Amino acid sequence: MSTTGMNLTLKIWRQKNGNERGRFETYPVSGISEDMSFLEMFDVLNEQLITEGKDPIAFDHDCREGICGMCSMYINGQPHGPNDRVTTCQLHMRSFKNGDTIVVEPWRAAAFPVIKDLAVDRSSFDRIIAAGGFVSVNTGNAQDANSLPIAKENADEAFAAAACIGCGACVAACKNSSAMLFVSAKVSQLALLPQGEPERRERVINMVNKMDEEGFGNCTNTGACAEECPKGISLENIARLNREFLLANVSGK
Amino acid sequence: MTKLNSKIPSGSIDTKWTQYKASVPLVNPANKRKIEVIVVGTGLAGASAASSLAELGYKVKAFCFQDSPRRAHSIAAQGGINAAKNYQNDGDSVYRLFYDTIKGGDYRAREANVHRLSEVSGSIIDQCVAQGVPFAREYGGLLSNRSFGGTQVQRTFYAAGQTGQQLLLGAYSSLQRQVGMGNVQMYSRHEMLDIVMIDGKARGIIARNLITGELERHFGHAVLLCSGGYGNVFYLSTNAMGSNVTAAWKAHRKGAYFGNPCFTQIHPTCIPVSGDHQSKLTLMSESLRNDGRIWVPAKPEDAKALQNGTKKANDIPEADRDYYLERRYPAFGNLVPRDVASRAAKERCDAGFGVNPTGQAVFLDYAAAIERYGKIEATKQNLSNPDSATIKALGKEVVKEKYGNLFDMYLQITGENPYETPMKIYPAVHYTMGGLWVDYELMTTVPGLYALGEANFSDHGANRLGASALMQGLADGYFVIPYTIGNYLSQDIRTAAIPTDHPAFVEAENNVREQINKFFAIKGTKSVDYFHKRLGKIMWDKCGMARNEKGLKEAIEEIRALRIEFWSDVRIPGESNEFNPELEKAGRVADFIELGELMCLDALTREESCGGHFREEHQTEEGEALRHDDKFAFVSAWEMKEVGKWELHKEELVYENIKIAQRSYK
Numbered sequence: 073m074s075t076t077g078m079n080l081t082l083k084i085w086r087q088k089n090g091n092e093r094g095r096f097e098t099y100p101v102s103g104i105s106e107d108m109s110f111l112e113m114f115d116v117l118n119e120q121l122i123t124e125g126k127d128p129i130a131f132d133h134d135c136r137e138g139i140c141g142m143c144s145m146y147i148n149g150q151p152h153g154p155n156d157r158v159t160t161c162q163l164h165m166r167s168f169k170n171g172d173t174i175v176v177e178p179w180r181a182a183a184f185p186v187i188k189d190l191a192v193d194r195s196s197f198d199r200i201i202a203a204g205g206f207v208s209v210n211t212g213n214a215q216d217a218n219s220l221p222i223a224k225e226n227a228d229e230a231f232a233a234a235a236c237i238g239c240g241a242c243v244a245a246c247k248n249s250s251a252m253l254f255v256s257a258k259v260s261q262l263a264l265l266p267q268g269e270p271e272r273r274e275r276v277i278n279m280v281n282k283m284d285e286e287g288f289g290n291c292t293n294t295g296a297c298a299e300e301c302p303k304g305i306s307l308e309n310i311a312r313l314n315r316e317f318l319l320a321n322v323s324g325k
Numbered sequence: 326m327t328k329l330n331s332k333i334p335s336g337s338i339d340t341k342w343t344q345y346k347a348s349v350p351l352v353n354p355a356n357k358r359k360i361e362v363i364v365v366g367t368g369l370a371g372a373s374a375a376s377s378l379a380e381l382g383y384k385v386k387a388f389c390f391q392d393s394p395r396r397a398h399s400i401a402a403q404g405g406i407n408a409a410k411n412y413q414n415d416g417d418s419v420y421r422l423f424y425d426t427i428k429g430g431d432y433r434a435r436e437a438n439v440h441r442l443s444e445v446s447g448s449i450i451d452q453c454v455a456q457g458v459p460f461a462r463e464y465g466g467l468l469s470n471r472s473f474g475g476t477q478v479q480r481t482f483y484a485a486g487q488t489g490q491q492l493l494l495g496a497y498s499s500l501q502r503q504v505g506m507g508n509v510q511m512y513s514r515h516e517m518l519d520i521v522m523i524d525g526k527a528r529g530i531i532a533r534n535l536i537t538g539e540l541e542r543h544f545g546h547a548v549l550l551c552s553g554g555y556g557n558v559f560y561l562s563t564n565a566m567g568s569n570v571t572a573a574w575k576a577h578r579k580g581a582y583f584g585n586p587c588f589t590q591i592h593p594t595c596i597p598v599s600g601d602h603q604s605k606l607t608l609m610s611e612s613l614r615n616d617g618r619i620w621v622p623a624k625p626e627d628a629k630a631l632q633n634g635t636k637k638a639n640d641i642p643e644a645d646r647d648y649y650l651e652r653r654y655p656a657f658g659n660l661v662p663r664d665v666a667s668r669a670a671k672e673r674c675d676a677g678f679g680v681n682p683t684g685q686a687v688f689l690d691y692a693a694a695i696e697r698y699g700k701i702e703a704t705k706q707n708l709s710n711p712d713s714a715t716i717k718a719l720g721k722e723v724v725k726e727k728y729g730n731l732f733d734m735y736l737q738i739t740g741e742n743p744y745e746t747p748m749k750i751y752p753a754v755h756y757t758m759g760g761l762w763v764d765y766e767l768m769t770t771v772p773g774l775y776a777l778g779e780a781n782f783s784d785h786g787a788n789r790l791g792a793s794a795l796m797q798g799l800a801d802g803y804f805v806i807p808y809t810i811g812n813y814l815s816q817d818i819r820t821a822a823i824p825t826d827h828p829a830f831v832e833a834e835n836n837v838r839e840q841i842n843k844f845f846a847i848k849g850t851k852s853v854d855y856f857h858k859r860l861g862k863i864m865w866d867k868c869g870m871a872r873n874e875k876g877l878k879e880a881i882e883e884i885r886a887l888r889i890e891f892w893s894d895v896r897i898p899g900e901s902n903e904f905n906p907e908l909e910k911a912g913r914v915a916d917f918i919e920l921g922e923l924m925c926l927d928a929l930t931r932e933e934s935c936g937g938h939f940r941e942e943h944q945t946e947e948g949e950a951l952r953h954d955d956k957f958a959f960v961s962a963w964e965m966k967e968v969g970k971w972e973l974h975k976e977e978l979v980y981e982n983i984k985i986a987q988r989s990y991k
């Protein structure tokens with residue numbers, strides 16, 4: 073437990089809603105403990121703003137445990153801030169030092185319009201999943217779970233891909249605003265499992281088409297997405313998606 | 326007093342559900358297409374219910390307040406999900422899961438519901454695997470299991486420390502499939518703010534579009550509340566920031582009885598509070614108690630030294646450590662149920678043996694597990710005479726594979742490396758066994774209004790076993806409601822959709838608008854969080870891990886005063902017709918304040934100790950919970966008369982299959 077308080081300068085993107093133009097505002101905060109999370113520091117600032125009769129900063133968050141994928145701040149030019157494999161909510165103030173200036177922006181992408189301040193609309197991700205990110209099995213149709221053994225290796229690899237939290241940092245990190253890493257994670261998970269086999273071809277085609285339709289950009293293999301992904305979703309997934317896509321098209325479906 | 330009808334089917338316990346399913350009236354496919362069902366919540370309970378009902382042909386509208394259904398709080402569940410598969414051949418069975426759950430709940434749950442839960446548990450795993458949920462597997466390709474507190478078999482299925490995430494993503498994918506097919510209309514960033522009642526039945530909801538602030542009216546032949554638990558009444562809990570009681574509370578205000586509101590689960594293994602800025606507490610999965618050993622120093626002077634920082638955990642020699650759970654409960658050791666483990670930690674800390682500066686922490690130590698796994702690994706790899714560094718390195722790898730994400734999270738939050746030094750943990754509010762009272766069909770006391778998942782009171786009695794909430798949520802949604810809702814809807818096939826200009830919709834919407842306007846009119850001086858923190862402190866101090874008559878009476882008075890203060894001094898910035906998180910919080914805290922009072926009243930009325938409800942006046946000489954079955958073998962179902970006034974109804978609990986006994990984990 074530390075009692076030292078940091079003094080920081082925050083430059084935060086303020087935007088009333090999707091129609092109005094935004095701008096940076098500067099806010100000083102003081103007495104910030106290094107045990108605070110980044111969002112707790114925002115709580116302190118908002119408390120201050122409310123007491124002063126000002127409008128607090130809107131931002132998305134829920135679990136504050138790095139798993140729901142809701143938090144989404146672009147901090148000093150990096151989605152989720154400076155630390156590797158850490159979401160905004162799991163970033164702690166011990167990663168900053170007294171006197172720092174911290175710039176905070178929303179995810180920026182045409183497919184993620186700003187709602188207010190730092191909150192954006194990521195429903196395009198849901199629509200991509202609705203286009204094919206599933207196995208078509210109705211409740212009650214399943215056979216005994218152990219009647220389908222799956223090599224541990226494949227199960228583990230599928231799990232690693234399935235760990236994506238749908239936060240959108242990959243899109244925010246990409247200069248083209250491509251959603252390839254997100255889409256490839258779901259395509260990979262299901263391509264690696266026998267359950268995904270029957271719909272393998274339609275799935276990749278439908279999801280990729282939907283992604284394009286939603287206004288995400290093309291992938292030019294810069295790798296920025298995987299670098300910033302808080303869950304370590306690897307570029308191999310994109311390679312697998314490309315193979316799957318090619319295969320699906322070659323087979324004429 | 327109205328009689329509560331729990332609608333438990335007759336017959337022997339193991340045939341009730343089969344017979345029920347065989348005789349429940351059905352709705353034919355053509356009629357299903359004309360019937361609309363509203364599902365509030367898209368966690369495990371809501372997503373599974375919405376997708377299953379849509380698959381059956383009902384028209385479904387689903388709501389959640391997050392920006393996507395995939396972010397419901399279920400996503401955060403870590404440890405696992407139980408099922409009586411007996412894949413380990415270790416003596417598990419439907420009966421044993423049933424028995425463990427009733428016993429774990431300290432004999433305050435309904436037998437018929439728990440047996441049904443146990444019966445369908447296996448199908449849940451089948452369903453999830455079919456969806457592509459990547460559960461942990463053994464090298465042979467079959468599913469892996471681990472053990473959890475309160476049981477002596479290995480029946481917990483898991484996906485590393487992300488079981489809830491994987492299960493929810495499975496249910497979400499089924500939901501999105503139905504959304505894509507047009508069978509479910511999804512309303513994200515929408516918050517339900519009232520139930521619409523017509524002719525004594527639930528016929529719809531009023532929801533606020535959280536982006537535009539618009540109030541919307543939605544009709545449904547039936548309404549399902551799958552809105553999760555209310556642990557955030559304590560302000561600090563392991564729940565997500567947005568978890569709240571509002572949906573259930575609005576239903577309560579419209580006549581749905583609230584069951585066992587005081588039954589709260591305090592989870593033994595959470596990261597201790599670090600300061601006033603704390604906004605939530607982080608769970609370290611119970612699965613860690615599988616391999617971790619819990620201890621405090623045996624000598625008071627060592628505890629002092631740990632508290633003032635002059636000693637570290639590793640400075641305390643083995644002989645001077647008190648593994649108090651292993652000492653007090655040799656049969657279950659570190660795997661006693663949560664309520665028992667939490668109280669034992671509180672007892673040691675209250676006695677002065679806490680291990681951090683606040684004295685509110687105990688150690689969870691992985692050194693022994695790392696060593697044990699390291700040795701096994703070394704043998705597997707045919708290493709002869711490996712040195713201790715090699716053993717440690719190998720052991721760490723194994724621990725990393727099992728619990729890596731939890732250890733990373735601990736490091737992230739505390740800045741300490743749990744592979745090298747024991748973790749510090751302390752109990753925190755985690756789960757609410759109480760919730761809307763429901764009958765066997767999951768219907769509340771309001772016709773057409775159902776409650777599923779953590780939002781209902783149904784299966785866990787006074788204490789929930791680990792890995793059983795995920796099971797219950799999915800059982801309710803996938804395998805129970807699709808059958809039981811037919812009994813109600815089959816009588817409703819002639820009801821055409823009611824237009825939402827019906828006076829009941831207009832009135833409900835006006836009431837919601839009035840409350841919103843009232844919030845803005847106060848123009849007070851304090852933030853919503855200010856009141857929420859104060860409520861949390863009252864609840865934690867007086868209605869938390871230990872409760873007594875005096876404290877509870879004080880709490881009720883304090884909460885009433887707080888309610889008045891809140892309604893005269895809260896300040897809501899911004900406007901109602903915009904994205905306004907402070908307004909959302911205000912509505913939730915207003916409901917939490919009313920709920921807090923009811924929880925204290927319930928705790929005061931239940932003059933016994935059972936499960937998570939520990940009344941200091943009622944304990945054995947050894948400090949264990951002392952039940953009074955002659956007087957309290959019932960479910961408390963509270964009917965709201967007006968704000969601050971309730972009437973108690975009792976559902977007697979009849980145990981026909983399990984002999985009610987004093988719980989022992991020694």
Ligand SMILES: Cc1cc2nc3c(=O)[nH]c(=O)nc-3n(C[C@H](O)[C@H](O)[C@H](O)COP(=O)(O)OP(=O)(O)OC[C@H]3O[C@@H](n4cnc5c(N)ncnc54)[C@H](O)[C@@H]3O)c2cc1C
Nearest residue numbers: 366367368369370390399404405517553778779792794795
């Ligand atoms: C950290 C943590 C770890 C856990 N680990 C385990 C575990 O390992 N095993 C286990 O069995 N259990 C575990 N639990 C418990 C378990 O996760 C929950 O009890 C369970 O997931 C609850 O599911 P649910 O579907 O009932 O509700 P939730 O998942 O909480 O979903 C609630 C839904 O309701 C919506 N909602 C709420 N109010 C409104 C409203 N007014 N309007 C519109 N929508 C609304 C929300 O948006 C959300 O979609 C854990 C709990 C926590 C906190």
Ligand code: SF4
Nearest residue numbers: 236237239240242301
């Ligand atoms: S791939 Fe990574 S960055 Fe992209 S949405 Fe998933 S978790 Fe977030």
Ligand code: FES
Nearest residue numbers: 136139141143161
């Ligand atoms: S708030 Fe859930 S991941 Fe950050």
